[in-house]
Amino acid sequence: MFTLLITIVSLTGYAQDDDAAKIRAIANEILLHGTAYDNLHTLTKQVGGRLSGSPQTYKAEAWAQSALQQAGADKVQLQQCMVPHWVRGGKDQARITTGSKKNQTLDVLALGNSVGSGPKGVQAPVVLVNSFDELEQHKNDLKGKIVFYNYKFNDAYVNTFEAYRDAVVYRGAGPSQAAKYGAVAVVVRSMSNSTDNNPHTGSTRYNDSFPKIPAVAIGLKDADELAAMLKKEPVTVFMETNGKMLPDTIAHNVIGELTGSEFPDQIITVGGHLDSWDPAEGAHDDGSGCVQSIEVLRALKAIGYKPRHTIRVVLFANEENGTRGGNKYAEEAHSKNEKHILAIESDEGGFTPRAFAVTMPKQQLDKIRSWVPLLAPYGISQINEGGGGSDIGPLNKELATPLAGLQPDSQRYFDLHHARNDVFEAVNKRELELGAVSMAALIYLVDKYGL
Amino acid sequence: MFTLLITIVSLTGYAQDDDAAKIRAIANEILLHGTAYDNLHTLTKQVGGRLSGSPQTYKAEAWAQSALQQAGADKVQLQQCMVPHWVRGGKDQARITTGSKKNQTLDVLALGNSVGSGPKGVQAPVVLVNSFDELEQHKNDLKGKIVFYNYKFNDAYVNTFEAYRDAVVYRGAGPSQAAKYGAVAVVVRSMSNSTDNNPHTGSTRYNDSFPKIPAVAIGLKDADELAAMLKKEPVTVFMETNGKMLPDTIAHNVIGELTGSEFPDQIITVGGHLDSWDPAEGAHDDGSGCVQSIEVLRALKAIGYKPRHTIRVVLFANEENGTRGGNKYAEEAHSKNEKHILAIESDEGGFTPRAFAVTMPKQQLDKIRSWVPLLAPYGISQINEGGGGSDIGPLNKELATPLAGLQPDSQRYFDLHHARNDVFEAVNKRELELGAVSMAALIYLVDKYGL
Numbered sequence: 001m002f003t004l005l006i007t008i009v010s011l012t013g014y015a016q017d018d019d020a021a022k023i024r025a026i027a028n029e030i031l032l033h034g035t036a037y038d039n040l041h042t043l044t045k046q047v048g049g050r051l052s053g054s055p056q057t058y059k060a061e062a063w064a065q066s067a068l069q070q071a072g073a074d075k076v077q078l079q080q081c082m083v084p085h086w087v088r089g090g091k092d093q094a095r096i097t098t099g100s101k102k103n104q105t106l107d108v109l110a111l112g113n114s115v116g117s118g119p120k121g122v123q124a125p126v127v128l129v130n131s132f133d134e135l136e137q138h139k140n141d142l143k144g145k146i147v148f149y150n151y152k153f154n155d156a157y158v159n160t161f162e163a164y165r166d167a168v169v170y171r172g173a174g175p176s177q178a179a180k181y182g183a184v185a186v187v188v189r190s191m192s193n194s195t196d197n198n199p200h201t202g203s204t205r206y207n208d209s210f211p212k213i214p215a216v217a218i219g220l221k222d223a224d225e226l227a228a229m230l231k232k233e234p235v236t237v238f239m240e241t242n243g244k245m246l247p248d249t250i251a252h253n254v255i256g257e258l259t260g261s262e263f264p265d266q267i268i269t270v271g272g273h274l275d276s277w278d279p280a281e282g283a284h285d286d287g288s289g290c291v292q293s294i295e296v297l298r299a300l301k302a303i304g305y306k307p308r309h310t311i312r313v314v315l316f317a318n319e320e321n322g323t324r325g326g327n328k329y330a331e332e333a334h335s336k337n338e339k340h341i342l343a344i345e346s347d348e349g350g351f352t353p354r355a356f357a358v359t360m361p362k363q364q365l366d367k368i369r370s371w372v373p374l375l376a377p378y379g380i381s382q383i384n385e386g387g388g389g390s391d392i393g394p395l396n397k398e399l400a401t402p403l404a405g406l407q408p409d410s411q412r413y414f415d416l417h418h419a420r421n422d423v424f425e426a427v428n429k430r431e432l433e434l435g436a437v438s439m440a441a442l443i444y445l446v447d448k449y450g451l
Numbered sequence: 452m453f454t455l456l457i458t459i460v461s462l463t464g465y466a467q468d469d470d471a472a473k474i475r476a477i478a479n480e481i482l483l484h485g486t487a488y489d490n491l492h493t494l495t496k497q498v499g500g501r502l503s504g505s506p507q508t509y510k511a512e513a514w515a516q517s518a519l520q521q522a523g524a525d526k527v528q529l530q531q532c533m534v535p536h537w538v539r540g541g542k543d544q545a546r547i548t549t550g551s552k553k554n555q556t557l558d559v560l561a562l563g564n565s566v567g568s569g570p571k572g573v574q575a576p577v578v579l580v581n582s583f584d585e586l587e588q589h590k591n592d593l594k595g596k597i598v599f600y601n602y603k604f605n606d607a608y609v610n611t612f613e614a615y616r617d618a619v620v621y622r623g624a625g626p627s628q629a630a631k632y633g634a635v636a637v638v639v640r641s642m643s644n645s646t647d648n649n650p651h652t653g654s655t656r657y658n659d660s661f662p663k664i665p666a667v668a669i670g671l672k673d674a675d676e677l678a679a680m681l682k683k684e685p686v687t688v689f690m691e692t693n694g695k696m697l698p699d700t701i702a703h704n705v706i707g708e709l710t711g712s713e714f715p716d717q718i719i720t721v722g723g724h725l726d727s728w729d730p731a732e733g734a735h736d737d738g739s740g741c742v743q744s745i746e747v748l749r750a751l752k753a754i755g756y757k758p759r760h761t762i763r764v765v766l767f768a769n770e771e772n773g774t775r776g777g778n779k780y781a782e783e784a785h786s787k788n789e790k791h792i793l794a795i796e797s798d799e800g801g802f803t804p805r806a807f808a809v810t811m812p813k814q815q816l817d818k819i820r821s822w823v824p825l826l827a828p829y830g831i832s833q834i835n836e837g838g839g840g841s842d843i844g845p846l847n848k849e850l851a852t853p854l855a856g857l858q859p860d861s862q863r864y865f866d867l868h869h870a871r872n873d874v875f876e877a878v879n880k881r882e883l884e885l886g887a888v889s890m891a892a893l894i895y896l897v898d899k900y901g902l
Contacts, residue, residue, distance in 0.1 A: 027607070027609070028607050031606045031607055031609075032606055032607060037646075155482045155483055155881070156478070156479050156482055156483060158478070158482075158828060158829055158830075158885070160881075193880075193881065195488070195880055352803070352860045352862050354832075376833075377609055378609055379609070381805075381832035381833065382827075382832065409803045409860065409882075411803050411879055411881040411882045411885070412879050412881075412882070415879070428862055428863050428866070429644075429646055430606070430611075430644065430862040430863075431860075431862045431863070434609070434862070
């Protein structure tokens, strides 16, 4: 019995050493011979911003196919889906007029999916509200007005995604809520804690019961200045936007796989989304997740690892304004009765990794937690409950697939999320690579031990 | 017995809740009303680079006194010490000539403490060595030559400080080692893993047994290009540097304290260094550590915390090329027979916090480890053994004071360490603030429970 125990302990110890060595090999491959950073350069600089339906959508899909092939995928395919096709339609502009100032330029970005004012623009007095409660209080004063939502990011949240979830309702539901009371346009304080003045766009969702009115985001400095002006005197804003929703169009999930040697029909999915907002290059959101996912496949192949299960890299279409790619992937998985062991997504930026946030039963959670000592040397110090990613969420709904979302350090994400500065230069090579290491290590462990 | 146990557990639970609430209050103060970022702006933009003995040294000291007073220090004082006074003396320049190229500009920065060539410059054929071993192999070919140390940062180290420690010997000892064999100058590949081409300066230390020869750093792209050239054909480099070591001069540690209510003679020190290299603004190295330390004092005072022990913020003089400030502080502590409970330093940049690295007996280490659950919400996920900081190291030598060094995420540090891009704009406000939160929380716990 004692001998048996010793043997088991030694074997366990040996397995841990062996796993540590294998993960070290994966990390060395990525840190010393990585292609993620160069791939990101190509995607951001040669393709650029790639909103669903834009010409760059298809350029990005072609790039992704080629990148997956070069990474060594056994099979690369396109999975077609229909996506919303919103176009900005021109340059957004706005000007402020008060008793003392005339036509002072206001730096604005129309919200995604929003209707344009057209070239004639819309001009009206501005009513500031700090919350929906305040909107209700002013509901009889809003007819013909422009509502300015000045709800602030709560900087007390250490994880900035909590501040985002708290504030983003004003971007999503704000325009229709204002239209309900007769407002003619909306200005939204950006969902950000940046120190600069860039406006941050992102989806708005109209409620069909009310008129669709133009809506723009402004930067934090301008929001503060506008609020200060409104304390002193009435303010009128003129804005011109040209957004338009065209008929749905075709896009594709781009899928590359390493076919499993023992269980080819059991799938581990890892991915990010290929689309991005148009004002920048979609470097952190979510070029990073795409090139990290490709890098996972490349590194496992490069070190000669033969996965037991099929590892599928999925670069999803249309996360930003529809999640149609993620829905399509889950529907097909369901209709084909596929067996999905785990789905991992990286869509919180290419920053230094800190955690995985998982949605799965306790037993599986505990299993992943037992691997933290193997992941910690590369940055993953904890496994948080409740997480995943927009694109893999539907897999959990359709098939109860366990989910894991990579959680990099969140401090810098909302400095550039959906703004003009989400560019290649804002990504650090090694932070990006360590995220890929973390995902590859988790996949290696799940592939070896199951979940 | 059972009741007693329940009581103890409840009390412990209560204490933990109370501590968590207090640390939350400290964090809110720093994240919502912090001054560290504005202070850093003033230090970097109004004072700028502040090499020991430069006019900015004294401007920085004056700023620091005022900032500590505004933060609410009970007492602010200067502690005088003598510091080395090296001056760059002009613009460093260099040019490459080969059979096919004539006078191609090479972007160089003279190493700190290095002697200048003077305006006539030095010109000689270049010999590349990848290591000291290779230097030995070439020792008979080095007379009258310029030695090019091309030792690379090892990107396999996840903590980049390990790569730095591994490589920095070529900057520190390389010039004298080359001079030993008759070399007339040295070019060093920068101690960095950046993706740009900035040269990184830093101290070199001459061995008095050999001639002092000029020495410059070059960026990584230039290092790779120079190495590629040398594979094809002989290369001659001309360099002009004007560095000069003037007589030692006066500088000061700037010290502000919150005097302890119960144990005024027992001291917790927290600090960073006020000096920096000259090519940039010393924003991460170590403006960040200075403003974080001031912020610790400000936040504790602002929330009305009355420390039991004296909390001393020390902004040390001359870390970069002498550590004279740190030595002076420890000597005086020793001669006055002061009791130091703990010394904390932040000198690894204003990045998102991850750990403390400590030098202290096991029992104290375990005590600090038991507090990780209280620190983790703000980023500190582990306590590593063996660390501290250059400026507080002497306290440990003189008085066996326990040390704790803040370890922020290290991935970006050597992109800008001692280079032109160590500027304010490279610091993220919230990452900087979370470092201050981590230090303030640790100090609160040590002040309350002892160590």
